[in-house]
Amino acid sequence: MTITDVNTAFAAEKTAQIDAARAREAAFQARIDRGEIRMVGADRYEVLTGWDRGEVFIVSRNAQGQIDAIIANHGLDSRADGTIALYASSPAWHGLGQIIPSGTCDIDEVLRLSGLDFDVVTVPAMYLWNGELRQHADVQHTVRTDTGAALGAVGCRYQPIQNIEGFYFLQELVNRYDVVWESAGPIRGGRRVFISIRLPDTVTVDAEGINDLIVPYVAVINDHSGNGQFQCVVTPWRPVCANTERFAVRDAHTRWAVRHTKGAIDQIKEARRTLGLSVRYFDKFADEETALARTDIAVADFHQVIADLWPLEDDATDRTKANHAKRLAVLDDQFRTETDRVGRTAYAAERAITGYLDHVAPRRPGKTMTEEIARATAALEGADDDLKTTAHKRLLVLTRS
Template identity: 80%
Template structure:
């Protein structure tokens, strides 16, 4: 018995040491870095920019990875997220390769609730009165208040988002990529992956960009029902916004009766056509075949973020820090695809998606605020400006 006990403890100790060695190897390879005591940031892959915390036991050994995901919770306490592949935090309900079943995704993602409106009441001199021009949105399953809205507001149900995407792409066998809720259901998101992929410089670097369509619905009264095309590179999950002939890649509608029936208008606005993606690939390929000097790259950055001559010391410090951060990303990208305008665009996009400072509201972590900014297109304008500016380098 003593021999067996000693062997078991030896095996446990070795397993713990192996886990520590594997973790340290990731640090040494530059995949993750420590940002505080037992808090780490992911530097590579799909989840670049996300953070997590290590929980250790009394002996100082790694016991658990605690994700800073910021997602809402389902009734059973699990993260309100469905995905077709595991996320970095290991949370959520994962179905490998995804599913086409709307009901299953609604259940797994925590979106299986309806939103109703109730009168907006207030107390006056001991009596309850109704505010005729206002109402509240409420979760029908829990009674949780989501927001205050006008009298003409009509909730767009979570299921309607799924049906809208099916009708948008004229397919009813679409595989759902991800779905989940934020802020207790005040905001929800759904995404599908389009079957087309875009090969940039197919005869050269052959970089693959995957188009996704995401729906974001707001039940709080502070946002519209939105649909956006979000191409991204699987190698690092950079979300792109391209200015192909100034094509608009976002469509939004207010919460009114019949809002999601405007499929034709949504298709036209989003530019969902083979021609769009062909032109898309052509412009990116042109960037991939345009050499760029570091001085030209820095000039593009200066054009995007101009610094006034009388700028304060703080602004100058922030400007220099931004330049250093983007240049670091450019070194990585240029090592993979060459010193090209394409690498420059990847660097600018990578900085905006993963490194630019975000100030999250109280209900969000920085990570989820960053993800929300990606979907909502907080940096669309500057990404499109960078794209157009870099395309000008071809004609010099």
């Protein structure tokens, strides 16, 4: 017969709780000491690094002053059960979403965990006129079948591309390269949805010099609102800070899009070949980035590239001039940071520009989005593709001079 001393058991349990609380406090303080987060108000903190840079969260403490909970101001969509509609193979700083360490290859599981396991249907657009309900013959509404939420107004020829149909074609790449699904989730209440994978072969820039690693990344975005197409993006990104830049390689198809029409699924299947070609262009991309890394650049040349990207008219207002000067100062700071890491090169200049666009350039978030979610969405959707491509090509000119 075993006799349990409840006092001893209670003391042991309490000691374990205290030790856990102290460990959590120490880990939190360590992040502050490393410059990853900072206090911005009473119990409010801001993330300073990575994809989550700019996010603000609240730390709730108990009566003893110990961390009780971390409440994120994340702006992410929620599922019907109240959990965050996000799947990822590794957690973000806030620890939210459905995380499978090391990821999964099962597309059905990804759709379920991310809250993307819903269909979209079209219903007649109705309006009330003099007490009579009428139908607008040329317009339909797209509606989620799980919640009944309206997603947008579309024309009569619009054909929804279901999430499972649009994403499943990437399963071939998952199988071919033996990779896992990286992340998936809805944006703007399901009006847009995304899914992504990371390819296994990293790109090495200047292997004998800075030896910088860039990871091939493929993302698919499907639009259910009527304001966008089904599109696929092939892009490199740097694990060190998650800057993204599109291919600026000659003849590489880095983004293609399909309209929501009756033949869309057949076009998506045909696009597999184009996607494969784009992935193979990473070798060419590595060569061009290495050339940038081996090309010294003067500050004056860097400023000229900036002037080409953001020209300032002679008759610009004082406010425009002030904003231009502020941007230049921020870019100079970014350039100095990159120069310390990789030298004063054209590669450092490109990193400074992409870093500014991804993490610093002003964004206007929607009502349901934080600025950082808006920033990540802009990077995913390629809002700055033209600027990044222009910067890449402009800097390549310096490698030949």
